[in-house]
Amino acid sequence: MPSIQLDLKVPKSLSAAVEERIRDAIVNAELAFGQALPEDGVGLAMGVSRTPMREALTRLQAQGLVVIVPKKGTFVFDPSPDDVDQLAAFRLMLESEAVRLSLAVAPEAALAGLRAAHAAMEQARRAGDGRAYARADTVFHASFLGQCGNGYLAKAYESIAWQVAALRAHLSVPRLHEQDTSFSEHAAMIGHFAAGEAEALLAILSRHILRSAAVYREAIRVRAG
Amino acid sequence: MPSIQLDLKVPKSLSAAVEERIRDAIVNAELAFGQALPEDGVGLAMGVSRTPMREALTRLQAQGLVVIVPKKGTFVFDPSPDDVDQLAAFRLMLESEAVRLSLAVAPEAALAGLRAAHAAMEQARRAGDGRAYARADTVFHASFLGQCGNGYLAKAYESIAWQVAALRAHLSVPRLHEQDTSFSEHAAMIGHFAAGEAEALLAILSRHILRSAAVYREAIRVRAG
DNA sequence: CGATCGTACCTTGGATACAACAGATGTGCC
DNA sequence: GGCACATCTGTTGTATCCAAGGTACGATCG
Numbered sequence: 001m002p003s004i005q006l007d008l009k010v011p012k013s014l015s016a017a018v019e020e021r022i023r024d025a026i027v028n029a030e031l032a033f034g035q036a037l038p039e040d041g042v043g044l045a046m047g048v049s050r051t052p053m054r055e056a057l058t059r060l061q062a063q064g065l066v067v068i069v070p071k072k073g074t075f076v077f078d079p080s081p082d083d084v085d086q087l088a089a090f091r092l093m094l095e096s097e098a099v100r101l102s103l104a105v106a107p108e109a110a111l112a113g114l115r116a117a118h119a120a121m122e123q124a125r126r127a128g129d130g131r132a133y134a135r136a137d138t139v140f141h142a143s144f145l146g147q148c149g150n151g152y153l154a155k156a157y158e159s160i161a162w163q164v165a166a167l168r169a170h171l172s173v174p175r176l177h178e179q180d181t182s183f184s185e186h187a188a189m190i191g192h193f194a195a196g197e198a199e200a201l202l203a204i205l206s207r208h209i210l211r212s213a214a215v216y217r218e219a220i221r222v223r224a225g
Numbered sequence: 226m227p228s229i230q231l232d233l234k235v236p237k238s239l240s241a242a243v244e245e246r247i248r249d250a251i252v253n254a255e256l257a258f259g260q261a262l263p264e265d266g267v268g269l270a271m272g273v274s275r276t277p278m279r280e281a282l283t284r285l286q287a288q289g290l291v292v293i294v295p296k297k298g299t300f301v302f303d304p305s306p307d308d309v310d311q312l313a314a315f316r317l318m319l320e321s322e323a324v325r326l327s328l329a330v331a332p333e334a335a336l337a338g339l340r341a342a343h344a345a346m347e348q349a350r351r352a353g354d355g356r357a358y359a360r361a362d363t364v365f366h367a368s369f370l371g372q373c374g375n376g377y378l379a380k381a382y383e384s385i386a387w388q389v390a391a392l393r394a395h396l397s398v399p400r401l402h403e404q405d406t407s408f409s410e411h412a413a414m415i416g417h418f419a420a421g422e423a424e425a426l427l428a429i430l431s432r433h434i435l436r437s438a439a440v441y442r443e444a445i446r447v448r449a450g
Numbered sequence: 451c452g453a454t455c456g457t458a459c460c461t462t463g464g465a466t467a468c469a470a471c472a473g474a475t476g477t478g479c480c
Numbered sequence: 481g482g483c484a485c486a487t488c489t490g491t492t493g494t495a496t497c498c499a500a501g502g503t504a505c506g507a508t509c510g
Contacts, residue, residue, distance in 0.1 A: 038491070038492095039491080039492070040491090050492095054492090068492095070492075070493090071492060071493085072492080073490090073491060073492080074492095
């Protein structure tokens with residue numbers, strides 16, 4: 001066994017690179033909801049052919065980020081107000097279970113992840129970097145999942161986390177007031193987690209998730225008219 | 226609008242047909258766990274080329290039924306005892322929530338589905354058709370999901386239901402005693418559902434799922450040595 | 451005899467060419 | 481002016497070809 005570890009940058013496959021790029025574009029709101037993604041459009045712009053592009057789109061469809069309509073085209077997913085509610089409900093369900101599990105299985109590791117993410121949130125808040133704050137927010141919630149010990153649960157969460165991130169990027173109105181509320185709620189969650197107070201934590205989590213869902217729902221409803 | 230319904234067999238895409246065929250082969254135990262699935266092997270046997278085969282395999286990977294190892298090949302998924310436990314736990318979590326939701330949202334529709342499935346189970350049991358019984362069993366549990374009103378929850382369940390079905394086909398030892406227990410448990414669940422007794426139903430469901438998980442886990446452990 | 455290197459084969463990864471289908475657009479007729 | 485039809489374009493669906501990586505086996509050298 002080699003004693004040193006040189007993490008050689010393995011050139012990931014083109015399809016993986018394309019998938020990642022498009023996903024970033026969606027969750028960073030570079031692409032609008034419902035926007036068409038012809039196979040030879042984005043692909044050629046990146047210098048790749050249709051084959052990896054197709055694979056990337058297929059995988060993105062499995063993640064719910066794009067919708068492929070046979071013989072018509074591929075489009076960025078376009079959630080209805082109802083979708084937002086259902087997504088939030090499902091997210092809350094997964095995350096609640098992850099909280100209970102991680103609390104039972106690996107509370108120290110999860111707590112470390114929460115604190116690190118919260119520190120990153122604080123730094124981003126001081127710097128006024130909304131995007132970094134959002135990223136840290138994502139990491140915070142992913143901490144529960146990473147330590148819950150159930151790979152299927154974690155995978156299911158991943159498959160919707162991107163959609164949640166996209167909603168946040170597209171629909172959030174960055175008000176500092178909101179961010180303050182969010183920040184203190186996260187702090188409270190850490191406190192309850194450290195104390196092993198699952199129910200109190202879940203109450204905050206539920207409020208937290210359902211409140212943002214209401215905001216997104218309203219934003220979509222208004223936009224759609 | 227045509228007044229008659231001739232369910233004209235829409236020529237689904239080749240990739241969809243291949244996907245379905247391979248999935249059937251896996252959940253019907255025609256293919257062993259870990260078996261290699263070279264792109265030009267199964268494909269050519271069905272007379273299709275590698276491209277639709279690749280798409281089918283990509284989607285099957287998203288469903289957890291196959292594992293694609295870059296530059297090595299594609300293989301039927303091969304769950305470890307731990308995987309079985311986690312899968313069962315996740316399934317129980319999804320299905321419990323679906324029970325609560327369907328009970329709250331559309332109890333009549335769900336109940337109709339349950340009764341229909343249970344009737345099919347009884348018929349299959351009388352006929353001694355184990356495969357038909359298993360299919361009806363799958364339909365029974367899917368009834369909760371179909372009426373829960375949350376598409377994300379239903380989709381997540383679908384994505385693991387195939388794996389559960391595959392476990393059942395590969396590892397079940399068809400003992401009539403087991404089937405009797407299963408049958409009466411399902412009847413009890415219908416009774417509790419009709420009476421709106423969620424907790425009693427969930428207790429049976431939990432026993433039901435965890436018991437079969439223990440069987441599968443043991444079967445895998447023994448097989449692996 | 452064993453370890454290591456080279457090579458051949460098998461696999462997937464990607465590109466391109468062709469075919470088929472859906473929708474839009476324009477045109478002619480009524 | 482409106483409707484029906486043909487065409488035309490843009491898109492996906494499929495097949496085939498070439499390239500590159502990984503594995504296993506055998507040869508070769510110590």
